[in-house]
Structure formats: C-alpha cells, structure tokens
Amino acid sequence: MKIGIIGLGRIGKTHLKAIQKIDGLKVIAVSDIDEKQCNQIAEENKIPYSYIDYNKLIANKEVEAIWICSPSKLHYEQVSAALEHKKYVFCEKPLEIEIDKITALLNSFSDIDKRLMIGFNKRFDSEFIEAKKNIAKIGVPTIVKITSRDPAPPTLAYLKTSGGLFKDMTIHDFDMSRFIVEDDVVEVYATGSINYIEGIDGVDIDTAMVTLKFKNGIICTIDNSRQSPYGYDQRLEILGTLGMLQVNNKKVNHNSFYTTQGKQSSVYQNFFLERYADAYEQEARAFLDCVVTKREFPATAYDALKALELAEACKKSLLENRAVRIS
Ligand SMILES: NC(=O)c1ccc[n+]([C@@H]2O[C@H](COP(=O)([O-])OP(=O)(O)OC[C@H]3O[C@@H](n4cnc5c(N)ncnc54)[C@H](O)[C@@H]3O)[C@@H](O)[C@H]2O)c1
Incomplete structure (x- = not known):
C-alpha cells in the first residue's frame, strides 16, 4: 500500500520510521510547509514525491493512504479532503478540537470506520x-x-x-x-x-x-x-x-x-x-491489516468523538x- 505523510515534525518522522519497518507499506510522498526539511527527508529516504502544498499529495493518484501528522487545528480539513479523494486515512490525535466537526465527518462518510483510523497509540x-x-x-x-x-x-x-x-x-x-x-x-x-x-x-x-x-x-x-x-x-x-x-x-x-x-x-x-516506538509500528500494522481484511479500524472517529x-x-x-x- 502506497502512503503519503502530511506533516514531518516530531510525530511525522516517527511514523515514517515505523512504516518503513512494515512489509506491505511504502511511503511514496511527503508534504510539509517547511520546504527544506520536506525535500531533505524525501531525498534521504528515497521518497519520490515532496510537496509544500498538502492538496497535491492528496490529489496524487498513486497515493492510497494518508498519514496526517500536521498540527491538530489542520486535521479536519485534511481528513475531509483525503476522504473525499477516496483515500484511506490515519490521523494523529486529536482528530479535531471541535465536536461539531467530528459529527460532520461521521455524518458525511458512512464507511468512515473502515476508512479513517485515529492515532490512539496507547x-x-x-x-x-x-x-x-x-x-x-x-x-x-x-x-x-x-x-x-x-x-x-x-x-x-x-x-x-x-x-x-x-x-x-x-x-x-x-x-x-x-x-x-x-x-x-x-x-x-x-x-x-x-x-x-x-x-x-x-x-x-x-x-x-x-x-x-x-x-x-x-x-x-x-x-x-x-x-x-x-x-x-x-x-x-x-x-x-x-x-x-x-x-x-x-x-x-x-x-x-x-x-x-x-x-x-x-x-x-x-x-x-x-x-511508544513499538506501539506506533503496531498501529501501522493494524491499519494495513484492517484495510486488507476490510475490517473496521480499532480506533475510530467515534472513539475520537467520545x-x-x-x-x-x-x-x-x-x-x-x-x-x-x-x-
Ligand atoms: N500519538 C502521539 O504520541 C503524538 C505525539 C506527538 C504529537 N501528536 C500529534 O501529532 C500532531 C503533530 O504533532 P508534532 O508534535 O509532530 O508537531 P510538530 O510541530 O513537531 O510538527 C508538525 C509539522 O507539521 C508541519 N505543518 C504545519 N502546517 C502544515 C501544512 N499545512 N501542511 C503540511 N505540513 C504542515 C510543520 O511544519 C511541522 O513540521 C498533533 O496533532 C499532535 O497532537 C501525537
């Protein structure tokens, strides 16, 4: 499964390392507004696509799943855009900081439990x-x-x-x-x-x-x-x-x-x-497993809402x- 990561700060870099340990997952695109850091990480890890604008990563047809690791206040717009582009999505906690926005996601995407997993790594x-x-x-x-x-x-x-x-x-x-x-x-x-x-x-x-x-x-x-x-x-x-x-x-x-x-x-x-280095790896494995077996993710938008x-x-x-x- 081909992955794009949005946000390459503390947790974005950690997820990149975790994903690289898993057969069946490959990071092919990264996005960060810090262009220098984004290009450097792409180059060091032989990642072909590097974008300042996350919309370009979401629009990339080769990208099948997106890890959202940007600041919390951006999660809603990025998750919505990724789901609209029919991608699978892993979003760091908190999914959102406003209840209405999580409710809107739950109402807009009926298959959300099989498309969006939340990073409750514990x-x-x-x-x-x-x-x-x-x-x-x-x-x-x-x-x-x-x-x-x-x-x-x-x-x-x-x-x-x-x-x-x-x-x-x-x-x-x-x-x-x-x-x-x-x-x-x-x-x-x-x-x-x-x-x-x-x-x-x-x-x-x-x-x-x-x-x-x-x-x-x-x-x-x-x-x-x-x-x-x-x-x-x-x-x-x-x-x-x-x-x-x-x-x-x-x-x-x-x-x-x-x-x-x-x-x-x-x-x-x-x-x-x-x-939690091992937990980040295990959650990426669980993500892949749920996609392959078409099961609900173990941490969903409903859990984020609660x-x-x-x-x-x-x-x-x-x-x-x-x-x-x-x-
Ligand atoms: N599960 C965990 O253990 C855990 C730990 C830390 C952080 N987090 C969560 O992860 C998210 C990021 O936290 P962090 O500590 O990595 O923050 P950070 O500030 O270290 O990194 C955020 C990155 O996002 C980039 N960014 C900002 N706007 C962007 C945009 N429009 N497009 C693309 N990239 C953009 C920044 O340049 C930065 O590199 C937060 O939601 C936080 O709550 C989770």
Whole structure:
C-alpha cells in the first residue's frame, strides 16, 4: 500500500520510521510547509514525491493512504479532503478540537470506520494490552488510575494550536480509560493549575487531575503534568475485588546497582518517541491489516468523538469548578 505523510515534525518522522519497518507499506510522498526539511527527508529516504502544498499529495493518484501528522487545528480539513479523494486515512490525535466537526465527518462518510483510523497509540502498547487481557485475574475492577506526565513541555507555538491540555494530552488517557473500562462515562470532575509554563495564564493549564465516573460504577482518575523532573511517566493501576494490577514505567535498561548510597537503577525511557516506538509500528500494522481484511479500524472517529466529549466536559468542569454530567 502506497502512503503519503502530511506533516514531518516530531510525530511525522516517527511514523515514517515505523512504516518503513512494515512489509506491505511504502511511503511514496511527503508534504510539509517547511520546504527544506520536506525535500531533505524525501531525498534521504528515497521518497519520490515532496510537496509544500498538502492538496497535491492528496490529489496524487498513486497515493492510497494518508498519514496526517500536521498540527491538530489542520486535521479536519485534511481528513475531509483525503476522504473525499477516496483515500484511506490515519490521523494523529486529536482528530479535531471541535465536536461539531467530528459529527460532520461521521455524518458525511458512512464507511468512515473502515476508512479513517485515529492515532490512539496507547491501545497498541504491549504492556497495556497485556493488562487488559488479564483484568479478570483481579476480579471486578473498581478503580482505574492513569498517570501521564511528560518530561518537558512542548513549545509555546505547539501549545497555541493544540486545543489545550485536555484535548491534546488527556485525550490519550480519556481514550485509554474507555479502552480499559469498555463503558461510557456519566460524570467528570476536573481541576488544574499552572506550575511550569510561563505565558499560558488564561489560555491553558500544565497540571491536571481528572475524575471520571463510568456507568458501570468504576471510578477512574487521570493525572497529567506537562513536566516531570524524573522523566516520562506512563503508569496504569487497576484495583479489583480480588487484587490489583500495575503497569509500570519502562526503563532504558533493567540493571540495578546496590551501593552505600542505596539502590540505583536506570532512568525511564525518555519520551513518547522511545516509550511508544513499538506501539506506533503496531498501529501501522493494524491499519494495513484492517484495510486488507476490510475490517473496521480499532480506533475510530467515534472513539475520537467520545474522547473529545470528555475533554470538553473537563474544560467546563475546570471553568465552573463543579462536576459535569455527560448526557
Ligand atoms: N500519538 C502521539 O504520541 C503524538 C505525539 C506527538 C504529537 N501528536 C500529534 O501529532 C500532531 C503533530 O504533532 P508534532 O508534535 O509532530 O508537531 P510538530 O510541530 O513537531 O510538527 C508538525 C509539522 O507539521 C508541519 N505543518 C504545519 N502546517 C502544515 C501544512 N499545512 N501542511 C503540511 N505540513 C504542515 C510543520 O511544519 C511541522 O513540521 C498533533 O496533532 C499532535 O497532537 C501525537
């Protein structure tokens, strides 16, 4: 399957590497408004087509599937154009930062679940998959705790187009909670603060704690921080009626040193590029597999909508300092 990638920043380059490992997928076109970087990446990777204008990539008849890795505020127009050109589409999270636009996509393309996959990469992480498979060992789940803390914040330019912490960062964890609990949320409460990033007062927060109450009674907490001095922190804990399950952080290596200073071990894997490298590859494999077997993708526009609804409800909860019911 011949692929075009739009956006060659942090995640676009990562997807390029992941796709290159998969037999059956070949990147033949790239697009970025940074012409120099776009041409350089095309040249280094022997990619025949390089465009500044993404519309040209979408119109290229040889391109069968498009990976959208541009800033979030561009996703809707690029996804719509690609679907109208009958392409298969992989779109990075968040699919959109406005609910109406996702609803418009769902209403416009009846076969969207087999044409558009969303980059909720945590669903493809082997540790989280293993945890989900074994939930029954701890009985009936009662509490789910998700921790997601970045080692360092993104640039202010990135933050300004991101849609805010809940839509940009917590969105992964909203989806994770739905993936693990397999039910709908009926109520949210969110609180947040600014501790690290200057110049975002009144625009965004960099620290948040969210509580989600699911229809089946499970309570989930999500804690997010845009900065974490000890590294990228990605943990999951589930309390059940018969026990507890924990997914801990992956380290650079698993050596332990015992000295007069106590026990020391390696630092955590640096950031998402390292921690989820395998998950990005697995999601590309899942994409190809679903196209070939004509099955629905494992993360769809509907999942993106449900996660965005939670992000909106959390924003409201934060602003109004109260719990918000989800209708
Ligand atoms: N799933 C994940 O783990 C993950 C991680 C990081 C980012 N993301 C998502 O990926 C998207 C991109 O994030 P990033 O961190 O790579 O950002 P980035 O700023 O590093 O890269 C964005 C790239 O898009 C290019 N671009 C801007 N306008 C364009 C246009 N009109 N046409 C083509 N290219 C254009 C920019 O020049 C830049 O190279 C965001 O939606 C973000 O939420 C997902």
